[in-house]
Amino acid sequence: MKHRRIENVMTREVVQVDARAPFKRVAGLLAEHRISGLPVTDAAGRVLGVVSEADLLTRQSRQEDLRRTDTRQHNAPAWLRQLIRGRAGWREAARAHAATAGELMSAPAVTVRPEDTVTDAARTMTRHGVKRLPVVGEDGRLVGIVTRHDLLRVFLRRDAEIGAEVANEVLAGTLWLARNALDITVQNGVVTLKGQLERRSEIPIALRMTERIDGVVSVVHKLTYRLDDAHIPPVGQGLRAADEAWMHRL
Numbered sequence: 001m002k003h004r005r006i007e008n009v010m011t012r013e014v015v016q017v018d019a020r021a022p023f024k025r026v027a028g029l030l031a032e033h034r035i036s037g038l039p040v041t042d043a044a045g046r047v048l049g050v051v052s053e054a055d056l057l058t059r060q061s062r063q064e065d066l067r068r069t070d071t072r073q074h075n076a077p078a079w080l081r082q083l084i085r086g087r088a089g090w091r092e093a094a095r096a097h098a099a100t101a102g103e104l105m106s107a108p109a110v111t112v113r114p115e116d117t118v119t120d121a122a123r124t125m126t127r128h129g130v131k132r133l134p135v136v137g138e139d140g141r142l143v144g145i146v147t148r149h150d151l152l153r154v155f156l157r158r159d160a161e162i163g164a165e166v167a168n169e170v171l172a173g174t175l176w177l178a179r180n181a182l183d184i185t186v187q188n189g190v191v192t193l194k195g196q197l198e199r200r201s202e203i204p205i206a207l208r209m210t211e212r213i214d215g216v217v218s219v220v221h222k223l224t225y226r227l228d229d230a231h232i233p234p235v236g237q238g239l240r241a242a243d244e245a246w247m248h249r250l
Contacts, residue, residue, distance in 0.1 A: 004154055004214045006121055007114035010135050010144035016041050019048055019102030023059075026051055026101050039134040040105045045141040047134045049107030059098050111136045114143060118214060122151050157215035159186035166191060170209045175202055182206075182223070189217035200225040 015029055016039045029038060030053055037052030098104045110128045112121050112135055121133055125148065135144035163186040167179040175181075175197075182195035191210055197203060203223050210219045 004118045005114065006112055006116045006118065006135055006146055007144070009118060009150045009153060010114070010146040011150065012144045014039065014134075014142060014145045016142060017051070017101045018043070019100065019105075021101040023056070023099055023104065026104065027056055030056075037132050039109065039142055039145065040101045040107075041142055047109045047111060047136055047140060047142050048102065049105030049109045050130075050132070050134065051101050051105040052131075055104045055106060059104060109134055112146065113137070118151050118154055121146055125151070154214040155189060155217065157189075159189070162186045162189065162191065162213060162215050165213050166193075166210055169213065170206055174209050175206060189215055190220060191216055191218075192220045192222065194222040196224045196226060198225070199227050199229045201229050 015033050015035060017026055017029060019040050019042060021040075026038075030036065037050055037054075039047050040049045040051055041047055110124060110130055110133060112124060112133045114135055114137070124133060125131070132145055132147045134142055135146055137143050163184050166184050166186075171177045171181055171184075172179050177197075182193050182197075185192045185194075191213075193206060193210065197206065203221065203225060206223065207219050207221055210216060
């Protein structure tokens with residue numbers, strides 16, 4: 001079953017910044033283009049990281065926290081302030097004073113390839129808790145970006161388009177049946193399969209393959225079967241069992 005590829009849903013014209021871009025430049029681009037994040041690239045167009053609204057807001061909040069801390073500790077000697085702050089504190093201080101995209105960005109960037117599927121990208125987003133994924137070629141250069149909104153567009157497929165794919169990919173392509181062998185109806189992405197299949201074992205295959213089609217919300221089946229093959233061993237297994245029984249009699 002072929003899922004829709006990232007290259008079919010991604011945005012190719014990507015707003016991006018150089019790692020040396022200043023804070024205000026990044027904030028200006030986010031506001032101008034009404035986006036919540038953008039890739040940070042090097043001179044060759046390779047993705048270094050991603051800077052988002054959250055990164056900018058975090059920087060501002062950390063700066064305010066550090067200002068309050070410094071105010072409380074301003075009378076303490078320098079060696080004591082350094083001891084209290086510690087290594088982690090100095091990292092926080094550096095982050096709070098980040099002035100460029102390279103200093104603000106989250107790195108390394110979580111990316112996908114154009115040939116990856118929509119399902120792959122959705123899993124990656126969920127696993128890493130991100131809202132967008134830069135799309136990179138084999139050389140690591142930026143070729144596009146895909147967002148949650150882009151991935152959700154697969155559920156806007158027309159019911160007729162989904163039904164045609166079930167007939168072509170599941171019935172004809174997987175089960176080797178005529179495209180009209182079953183009654184297929186689709187309403188708001190919910191697919192209903194009705195009719196008779198030759199074998200009982202074909203029912204879970206039909207359901208599983210239909211569920212994998214992009215845009216399918218759920219599958220309802222009203223399928224029957226002519227032959228119950230649940231207890232019939234595969235051909236090879238049956239032959240091996242017969243051979244063993246014959247050898248045992250010798």
